Amino acid sequence: MTSPIGALGAVSGLSGISGVSGVGGAAGLAGTDAVKAPNTDFASMLSQGLESVQASQANASDLATQVANGTLQDPAQYTMASTEAALGLQLTMAIRNKAVEAFQEIMRMQA
Amino acid sequence: MSTFNAIGTAASGVTVYRKWLDAVSDNIANMDNVSRTSESAFQARYVVAQEAQDGNGAQVGGIAYGSAEGQLAYEPDNPLADTEGYVRRPDIDLGSQMAQLMMAQRAYQANISVVDRAKESYQAAINLGRA
Numbered sequence: 001m002t003s004p005i006g007a008l009g010a011v012s013g014l015s016g017i018s019g020v021s022g023v024g025g026a027a028g029l030a031g032t033d034a035v036k037a038p039n040t041d042f043a044s045m046l047s048q049g050l051e052s053v054q055a056s057q058a059n060a061s062d063l064a065t066q067v068a069n070g071t072l073q074d075p076a077q078y079t080m081a082s083t084e085a086a087l088g089l090q091l092t093m094a095i096r097n098k099a100v101e102a103f104q105e106i107m108r109m110q111a
Numbered sequence: 112m113s114t115f116n117a118i119g120t121a122a123s124g125v126t127v128y129r130k131w132l133d134a135v136s137d138n139i140a141n142m143d144n145v146s147r148t149s150e151s152a153f154q155a156r157y158v159v160a161q162e163a164q165d166g167n168g169a170q171v172g173g174i175a176y177g178s179a180e181g182q183l184a185y186e187p188d189n190p191l192a193d194t195e196g197y198v199r200r201p202d203i204d205l206g207s208q209m210a211q212l213m214m215a216q217r218a219y220q221a222n223i224s225v226v227d228r229a230k231e232s233y234q235a236a237i238n239l240g241r242a
Contacts, residue, residue, distance in 0.1 A: 076223070
């Protein structure tokens with residue numbers, strides 16, 4: 001799942017966008033370059049995000065097993081972990097949908 | 112974890128207040144314990160809450176114990192009474208325990224509602240990106 005989205009990130013031309021933000025540098029903002037410096041590429045950002053979503057999903061499913069076993073003392077821990085996992089997944093889906101949308105928009109350009 | 116920080120922070124509060132609820136229920140359950148004067152009385156449990164070490168939320172630093180001496184009660188009919196007719200009872204005040212129960216319960220609910228609001232807020236932010 002990671003690699004197709006990474007490919008999308010490459011296709012959608014983020015470098016072009018950062019080129020636009022170079023205008024801010026031209027306006028004489030000295031801080032802009034310093035902010036841009038730790039520039040991780042979009043693909044690795046996405047895969048990091050996916051990994052953390054995966055970790056929270058695994059945590060929630062661990063806790064679900066513990067609830068079923070009766071070994072978990074605090075059921076609220078499970079509900080909160082599953083809330084966090086659900087939010088993470090929603091965020092992932094929102095980003096994925098945006099990426100696909102952007103990709104389709106670009107594909108439509110050649111028509 | 113860091114993406115939805117407010118949820119984890121409030122969850123640590125929920126855990127602390129659940130432990131307080133546990134301590135209060137333990138105290139109330141053992142309120143009427145009777146022991147011989149040669150033994151120590153049931154010691155009330157008090158939860159020591161403190162700031163979490165990673166700076167996000169709260170944690171239980173430990174459990175403090177109440178008086179082991181308790182109170183001496185004159186109950187000559189009690190089979191556990193000593194030769195002078197005294198037994199030892201725990202030094203637990205039900206009124207204070209009930210007040211603590213209410214505080215712990217309300218604080219637990221407050222933390223849960225923080226989780227709820229944080230979830231709604233994060234969801235609103237995600238929906239903004241979705242439209």
